[in-house]
Amino acid sequence: MTIHQTSLRRPSLRRRGFMVSGAAVAGGFSLGFSTFGVAHAAEAKELNAWVVVMPDDKVVIRIARSEMGQGTLTGLAQLVAEELECDWSKVTWEYPTPGENLRRNRVWKNFSTGGSRGIRESNQYVREGGAMAREMLIAAAAAEWKVPAAECSAANSVITHKGSGKKLTYGAVAAAAAQLEPPKEVKLKDVKDWKIAGKPVKKLDTLDKVTGKQIYGIDFTMPGMLVATVRACPVIGGKLKSFDAAKVEKMPGVKKVVAIDGNAVVVVANTYWNARTALAALPTEWDIGDLGKVSSESIAALLTEGLTAPEAFVGNKVGDAKAAIDGAAKKVEAIYSFPYQHHVTMEPMNATALVTADKCEVWCGTQNGEAALAAASEASGLPVAKCDVIKLMLGGGFGRRGRSDYVRQAVLVAKEMQGTPIKLMWSREEDMTHCQYHPITMCKLTGGLDAQGNLVGLQVRISGQSILASLLPGNLVNGMDPATFQGLMAGGAEAAYGYNVPNLLIDHAMRNPHITPGFWRGVNVNQNAVYMECFMDELAEAAGQDPLAFRMKLLKPKWAAVLKAAADKAGYGKPLPEGHFHGISQVMGYGSYVAGVAEVSVSPEGHLKIHKITAATNPGHVVNPAQIERQVAGSFVYGLSAVLYGEITVKDGAVEQTNFDSHNVMRIDEMPRVETVLVPTNDFWGGVGEPTIAVAAPAVLNAIAKATGKRVRNLPLMHHELKKGA
Amino acid sequence: MAVLNVNGKALNHSADPRTPLLWVLREQLNLTGTKYGCGIAQCGSCTVHIDGVATRSCQVPVNSVGNRKITTIEALAANGTLTKIQQAWVELDVPQCGYCQSGMIMAATALLAAKPKPTDADIDAAITNICRCGTYQQVREAIHAAAKA
Numbered sequence: 015m016t017i018h019q020t021s022l023r024r025p026s027l028r029r030r031g032f033m034v035s036g037a038a039v040a041g042g043f044s045l046g047f048s049t050f051g052v053a054h055a056a057e058a059k060e061l062n063a064w065v066v067v068m069p070d071d072k073v074v075i076r077i078a079r080s081e082m083g084q085g086t087l088t089g090l091a092q093l094v095a096e097e098l099e100c101d102w103s104k105v106t107w108e109y110p111t112p113g114e115n116l117r118r119n120r121v122w123k124n125f126s127t128g129g130s131r132g133i134r135e136s137n138q139y140v141r142e143g144g145a146m147a148r149e150m151l152i153a154a155a156a157a158e159w160k161v162p163a164a165e166c167s168a169a170n171s172v173i174t175h176k177g178s179g180k181k182l183t184y185g186a187v188a189a190a191a192a193q194l195e196p197p198k199e200v201k202l203k204d205v206k207d208w209k210i211a212g213k214p215v216k217k218l219d220t221l222d223k224v225t226g227k228q229i230y231g232i233d234f235t236m237p238g239m240l241v242a243t244v245r246a247c248p249v250i251g252g253k254l255k256s257f258d259a260a261k262v263e264k265m266p267g268v269k270k271v272v273a274i275d276g277n278a279v280v281v282v283a284n285t286y287w288n289a290r291t292a293l294a295a296l297p298t299e300w301d302i303g304d305l306g307k308v309s310s311e312s313i314a315a316l317l318t319e320g321l322t323a324p325e326a327f328v329g330n331k332v333g334d335a336k337a338a339i340d341g342a343a344k345k346v347e348a349i350y351s352f353p354y355q356h357h358v359t360m361e362p363m364n365a366t367a368l369v370t371a372d373k374c375e376v377w378c379g380t381q382n383g384e385a386a387l388a389a390a391s392e393a394s395g396l397p398v399a400k401c402d403v404i405k406l407m408l409g410g411g412f413g414r415r416g417r418s419d420y421v422r423q424a425v426l427v428a429k430e431m432q433g434t435p436i437k438l439m440w441s442r443e444e445d446m447t448h449c450q451y452h453p454i455t456m457c458k459l460t461g462g463l464d465a466q467g468n469l470v471g472l473q474v475r476i477s478g479q480s481i482l483a484s485l486l487p488g489n490l491v492n493g494m495d496p497a498t499f500q501g502l503m504a505g506g507a508e509a510a511y512g513y514n515v516p517n518l519l520i521d522h523a524m525r526n527p528h529i530t531p532g533f534w535r536g537v538n539v540n541q542n543a544v545y546m547e548c549f550m551d552e553l554a555e556a557a558g559q560d561p562l563a564f565r566m567k568l569l570k571p572k573w574a575a576v577l578k579a580a581a582d583k584a585g586y587g588k589p590l591p592e593g594h595f596h597g598i599s600q601v602m603g604y605g606s607y608v609a610g611v612a613e614v615s616v617s618p619e620g621h622l623k624i625h626k627i628t629a630a631t632n633p634g635h636v637v638n639p640a641q642i643e644r645q646v647a648g649s650f651v652y653g654l655s656a657v658l659y660g661e662i663t664v665k666d667g668a669v670e671q672t673n674f675d676s677h678n679v680m681r682i683d684e685m686p687r688v689e690t691v692l693v694p695t696n697d698f699w700g701g702v703g704e705p706t707i708a709v710a711a712p713a714v715l716n717a718i719a720k721a722t723g724k725r726v727r728n729l730p731l732m733h734h735e736l737k738k739g740a
Numbered sequence: 741m742a743v744l745n746v747n748g749k750a751l752n753h754s755a756d757p758r759t760p761l762l763w764v765l766r767e768q769l770n771l772t773g774t775k776y777g778c779g780i781a782q783c784g785s786c787t788v789h790i791d792g793v794a795t796r797s798c799q800v801p802v803n804s805v806g807n808r809k810i811t812t813i814e815a816l817a818a819n820g821t822l823t824k825i826q827q828a829w830v831e832l833d834v835p836q837c838g839y840c841q842s843g844m845i846m847a848a849t850a851l852l853a854a855k856p857k858p859t860d861a862d863i864d865a866a867i868t869n870i871c872r873c874g875t876y877q878q879v880r881e882a883i884h885a886a887a888k889a
Contacts, residue, residue: 083836083873216833223838224822224829226773226813230839233772241767266756286776287755287763360777360785360839360872409775409839410872442778640833644878648836651874674782674870683864685876 130701342462361409450532
């Protein structure tokens with residue numbers, strides 16, 4: 015294979031257009047305001063916001079969501095191409111900028127890329143964009159042939175007139191089509207007629223990632239650029255008291271030492287290494303106040319109090335759980351906890367900014383281009399119309415790059431050095447200690463079983479941190495954070511509880527430590543699935559029943575179907591190799607139904623081996639089965655890494671972990687074989703990037719309990735001795 | 741000015757002698773395919789070959805390299821043809837975000853040079869690079885596929 019052959023899908027108009035993706039900025043240059051607006055390549059014909067056709071039949075599909083490895087750009091392009099009826103081998107892609115989106119009345123709608131929403135929330139309008147473009151191309155060909163459009167059809171980027179057999183390619187009629195009014199309505203194809211969507215096509219962005227050519231935010235460069243690196247107060251919420259710039263100003267390459275936001279110091283130098291070296295030598299003093307008294311122990315005490323506090327927000331209530339449990343033949347109770355987690359994207363946070371008197375431009379990886387644009391405007395003090403963000407490839411997102419704190423910092427520094435592009439890079443240590451962490455919670459579960467082992471009542475008290483209270487207080491509902499109940503909600507299409515329990519109370523005592531919480535791949539489905547699915551096994555054991563059979567009696571149909579699919583595929587209930595045990599779990603999240611079966615063994619010495627995970631997913635529609643398999647397998651690495659090692663602890667108000675030596679993550683030798691089972695019902699659109707993570711932990715913990723008789727209720731596993739008798 | 745033997749060329753740089761090789765490659769020689777992930781030789785994103793040995797360049801002071809041959813990800817397909825490992829990576833659509841993949845490919849390349857038919861245990865021992873997207877299953881498959889190619 016030659017690179018030339020595999021490079022056919024490289025966009026060609028990006029340098030001349032107002033849109034860019036990684037390849038266009040590899041040379042490192044400012045796009046400037048002259049490139050906004052209508053500065054397309056003359057030969058590029060925009061049929062609508064989503065579709066541009068070139069004379070050589072190349073199709074450029076615009077992608078508003080951010081690609082971060084989850085495959086959204088390929089999946090969205092498949093949906094557009096499906097309706098467009100174009101030749102998939104001619105498809106390439108580009109990002110519009112958030113600034114251009116605003117100027118065009120948000121024609122690309124939402125840029126936010128989180129909550130597994132790329133495809134499930136934009137499938138309708140991107141498919142309509144493809145279909146409208148197709149109709150315009152057909153109409154243009156029909157006009158040229160002077161025949162009714164109804165006699166013409168399109169396939170594989172070629173329009174054919176049925177009567178005469180005449181043919182025209184998309185490129186030949188694109189200019190004429192672009193002049194036509196778009197159709198008011200289009201009919202979308204039936205899923206059973208899909209030829210590109212629904213198929214395991216390869217990702218559009220792979221080649222540059224195997225040759226080192228892919229440009230991430232951290233790789234971006236431009237003439238005259240300086241590099242900055244930052245140290246914020248080690249205690250989140252603390253302030254900068256003083257710093258002694260004179261001590262480092264004469265060090266090699268140093269250009270400037272500045273304080274920003276009253277809580278951080280920044281060294282600007284000619285290179286990152288020089289900036290970092292000087293920052294390490296910069297004397298700083300911090301004002302941390304009473305935050306210095308906070309520790310993991312004090313946070314645990316705060317949350318423990320919440321487990322029995324009289325006041326709590328009610329998230330899901332059926333009947334009278336307390337009375338049912340009080341009157342039950344058998345009562346089961348357990349307390350679980352789930353620690354802070356860090357995203358640990360492989361690429362630490364960074365952004366490049368250029369601020370002048372009347373404009374602000376930012377180049378960065380972001381999961382939310384529009385939020386990054388707002389941050390650039392706020393930090394620069396310039397109106398949003400004078401700002402823009404050029405999105406670059408993300409070296410991992412997982413929710414972390416939905417926040418724009420690093421964009422703000424870059425712009426603040428660039429504002430101090432107007433006219434000089436500033437690339438602000440965080441060290442791994444800065445990244446590890448200044449995240450928006452997966453929130454910390456504890457959970458007390460109490461269940462009542464009748465004499466026949468039926469679950470008659472269940473109380474679930476969650477105590478702990480709310481993400482919305484910290485990041486999006488406007489989204490609280492009468493003070494309650496509805497997202498806390500992900501996977502346990504009373505209903506809805508997003509994250510509903512799957513069990514029919516006659517008497518149920520799930521509530522949340524909100525307790526918010528100062529450590530900033532954030533959205534972490536899978537968000538609150540993660541710990542809620544651990545709490546509920548591990549406790550279901552505890553209830554089944556108390557009832558003397560098999561965990562699968564116990565669940566099947568309680569589960570609603572769609573939840574039950576996906577669990578059965580996983581169990582069947584894994585051979586649940588059939589003999590396993592000696593010493594191997596199965597654990598199961600299920601949950602609904604991000605609109606999808608998922609279940610997992612873990613096969614583990616624990617050696618007499620206490621060594622855990624996760625042999626295999628069988629995962630079933632009903633995401634409604636399957637847009638790319640190969641990419642879903644990769645998301646499912648990948649999400650288990652994320653979820654299992656948290657099970658095995660993931661934990662952020664607090665001492666003297668600061669995060670203790672600083673790098674991979676103090677925060678281990680899963681590597682290839684611990685990776686189980688993952689088998690993915692897709693059971694789409696084609697009656698809804700669910701997400702796939704996140705939901706399956708949540709079944710990893712409870713399935714493994716349930717299997718460990720079977721293997722060892724030990725019920726692990728606090729993560730990570732590295733703190734637990736799994737040896738029998740220990 | 742000092743000289744480094746990188747990808748078959750003698751390249752000049754002006755970095756402080758104690759600067760890690762990683763940052764000389766990235767910031768002086770514009771070879772940004774080699775990535776920064778941790779700076780403490782844990783994650784493997786910065787893996788390059790020094791005289792054919794997979795090495796974490798973030799912990800190699802540039803003045804310790806001498807005239808040894810440095811190979812980066814950019815040189816693997818220098819003649820325009822993907823190596824069989826890169827080809828396997830493309831065929832199996834391995835990368836997700838892709839940030840760790842340069843290091844993964846450099847580590848896999850060194851593994852196959854040393855052990856043309858690696859076992860799963862060989863892969864476990866040699867590929868200690870961190871991937872957070874979770875491409876491990878595809879990485880393993882791609883190494884086996886390249887070994888058979």
